[in-house]
Amino acid sequence: MHQSLRRAATEDDRLNFGECDAAFQLALADASHNLALSHVMRGLFDLLRSSISASIERLWDRSEARKMRNDQHEAISAAIRTRDPDKAMRAAREHLSYVQTVLQRTR
Numbered sequence: 001m002h003q004s005l006r007r008a009a010t011e012d013d014r015l016n017f018g019e020c021d022a023a024f025q026l027a028l029a030d031a032s033h034n035l036a037l038s039h040v041m042r043g044l045f046d047l048l049r050s051s052i053s054a055s056i057e058r059l060w061d062r063s064e065a066r067k068m069r070n071d072q073h074e075a076i077s078a079a080i081r082t083r084d085p086d087k088a089m090r091a092a093r094e095h096l097s098y099v100q101t102v103l104q105r106t107r
Contacts, residue, residue: 005073014060018053024073025052028092031080055099058106065102072098 005024008017025048029041041048059065072095079088 006070014056015053017060018049018056021052021056021073022049028076028080055103059102062102068098069095 004020005017008020022045026038026041026045029038032038059069072091075091076088076095079085079091
């Protein structure tokens with residue numbers, strides 16, 4: 001899943017990146033094996049996709065934000081691949097905190 005994100009970012013494809021990012025978030029919920037979380041995320045998927053796409057539009061031209069976001073997605077993916085839930089949780093929290101901070105600055 002993360003490879004699709006990386007490819008969309010490399011190809012400068014905003015629309016596809018938004019779709020891949022939303023699918024990545026859904027895959028993370030599924031990987032948690034938390035059925036309630038997966039169910040809620042699937043129910044809110046259209047809202048999630050719309051929100052992510054709007055955020056990407058605001059941040060796409062900021063190369064440092066794009067690089068940081070990609071690095072953070074990679075850190076989350078790597079922690080999941082190595083089956084390190086604590087590291088994955090820290091990486092996810094860092095990513096969410098970063099995105100929130102950057103979005104607040106761009107208002």
